[in-house]
Amino acid sequence: MAPYSAFSIFRNALSGQKNWQRAWRAAEPKPSYDVIVVGGGGHGLATAFYLAENHGVRNVAVLEKGYIGGGNVGRNTTVIRSNYLLDGNTQFYEFSMKLWEGMSRALNFNVMFSQRGQLVTAHSADQLDGFSHRANIMRLNGIDADILDRDDVRRLVPYLDFSDTARFPIHGAIFQGRAGTARHDAVAWGYARAADGHGVDIIQNCEVTDFIRDGNGIVGVETTKGRIGAGKVGLAVAGHTSTLGAKAGLELPIESHVLQAFVTEPLKPLVDHVVAYGADHFYVSQSDKGGLVFGGNLDGYNSYAQRGNLGVVREVAEAAIALMPCISRIRLLRHWGGVMDMTPDASPIICPTSIDGLYLNGGWCYGGFKATPASGWCFAHTIATGKPHPLVAAYGLDRFRTGRTLDEAGAGPSAWLQ
Amino acid sequence: MLRFECPCCGPRDHDEFRYGGDASVRRPAHDDPDPEAWYAYVYIRKNPAGLHREFWQHVTGCRQWLVVERDTRNHVISSVAFARTSQA
Numbered sequence: 444m445a446p447y448s449a450f451s452i453f454r455n456a457l458s459g460q461k462n463w464q465r466a467w468r469a470a471e472p473k474p475s476y477d478v479i480v481v482g483g484g485g486h487g488l489a490t491a492f493y494l495a496e497n498h499g500v501r502n503v504a505v506l507e508k509g510y511i512g513g514g515n516v517g518r519n520t521t522v523i524r525s526n527y528l529l530d531g532n533t534q535f536y537e538f539s540m541k542l543w544e545g546m547s548r549a550l551n552f553n554v555m556f557s558q559r560g561q562l563v564t565a566h567s568a569d570q571l572d573g574f575s576h577r578a579n580i581m582r583l584n585g586i587d588a589d590i591l592d593r594d595d596v597r598r599l600v601p602y603l604d605f606s607d608t609a610r611f612p613i614h615g616a617i618f619q620g621r622a623g624t625a626r627h628d629a630v631a632w633g634y635a636r637a638a639d640g641h642g643v644d645i646i647q648n649c650e651v652t653d654f655i656r657d658g659n660g661i662v663g664v665e666t667t668k669g670r671i672g673a674g675k676v677g678l679a680v681a682g683h684t685s686t687l688g689a690k691a692g693l694e695l696p697i698e699s700h701v702l703q704a705f706v707t708e709p710l711k712p713l714v715d716h717v718v719a720y721g722a723d724h725f726y727v728s729q730s731d732k733g734g735l736v737f738g739g740n741l742d743g744y745n746s747y748a749q750r751g752n753l754g755v756v757r758e759v760a761e762a763a764i765a766l767m768p769c770i771s772r773i774r775l776l777r778h779w780g781g782v783m784d785m786t787p788d789a790s791p792i793i794c795p796t797s798i799d800g801l802y803l804n805g806g807w808c809y810g811g812f813k814a815t816p817a818s819g820w821c822f823a824h825t826i827a828t829g830k831p832h833p834l835v836a837a838y839g840l841d842r843f844r845t846g847r848t849l850d851e852a853g854a855g856p857s858a859w860l861q
Numbered sequence: 862m863l864r865f866e867c868p869c870c871g872p873r874d875h876d877e878f879r880y881g882g883d884a885s886v887r888r889p890a891h892d893d894p895d896p897e898a899w900y901a902y903v904y905i906r907k908n909p910a911g912l913h914r915e916f917w918q919h920v921t922g923c924r925q926w927l928v929v930e931r932d933t934r935n936h937v938i939s940s941v942a943f944a945r946t947s948q949a
Contacts, residue, residue, distance in 0.1 A: 685908035696904035744880045745933045747910040843904045
């Protein structure tokens, strides 16, 4: 595959842009593979890439029931941050941040990673104390974090509500300067292209309908394109982990819920950072096309429908206007939904399973996009070696049985309240 | 919007209700010493793509807990009943 470079742009311009290669082959399934990764989202494609890149496992297929980039990797609000509190999460998400910082070069694909900084507003002295606790933990782990007072926040983001009538007056904020956004489609395409370059077969429109068992092991999958044998199978189908897991006989602590996202009509530059509202659930950034991209709470009841309810549109709009009154006259361009794997502690699951040859990656709740590179890196390690990568040692399924949950939000075991 | 046929108040918007989760989960007996039973009760969910029996409370209406049967793929509601008289 010819690498992308300034020279390749120049050369293809001279030949009328007619000689660009496909970014990846349209592969048809072989009879069997060493590893089959089910799910061609960001995590599945990253897993396939790192299997080849880090572990030399190149006889790999990624099976995607729809098309690459059509699931949650293309439906999120593209926020990347590593401001986590609990051991296990803190180190994992910072490792992910470091991979983001080198991703465009590693993949030879511009993922438009923009470290514009993310702040979360604090609305009481106590909340700011809590943020200081978090910032200290981040700094002790070598992660950048700053605590801002009200005047600092006002200088940084003057368009928030600093009036005397603000519903929840802003006391300050926690700020991570290295946080930001990336172009989510480019992440999917970049990993797909790089994995394909290592010989990975990316097979679209190929839904896994069942598993082929041999004793307590899995030796392949039944798909809409026929039976495919596999030495190992990795599931990376967050949103639908329960339905596919049930076919393999796994009982999982996961519920599927819809999360909506929104984009407004394009504006001149207004929101220079990622801003999250500390008094409610609302987060916003501005895309390179100028639209304000934002999101809020789950719809709040089990759902596999990739569309949301109008009640949540109203709730998110209320939170938006309470923080950022100037948003009230901007017209909404689109809103859409994605199906989330919600776990009882809002932390993900990456581990071997009780079934030989079956590995699980799921339960990403709201937070899957920022984890994409580290998830792929660690899941590839888990599949290749059969043992969890040290960075995901806390993400085993057994943590619910043993009481070692990572309840970052402190919300208790109801999945829809996370 | 979802609309529930509340057996007490009639058809109402889902804004008036609070979700209570999977109604098919059975609480173990209070003195059940088996940690597996409690683990399953607290954490394990069938999470079907299809018919789901679930609790809703009519918080701004009659405040009754209801059991609703709803398809999680398209939100079609096939039954609503009082939770206290509903069989699992």
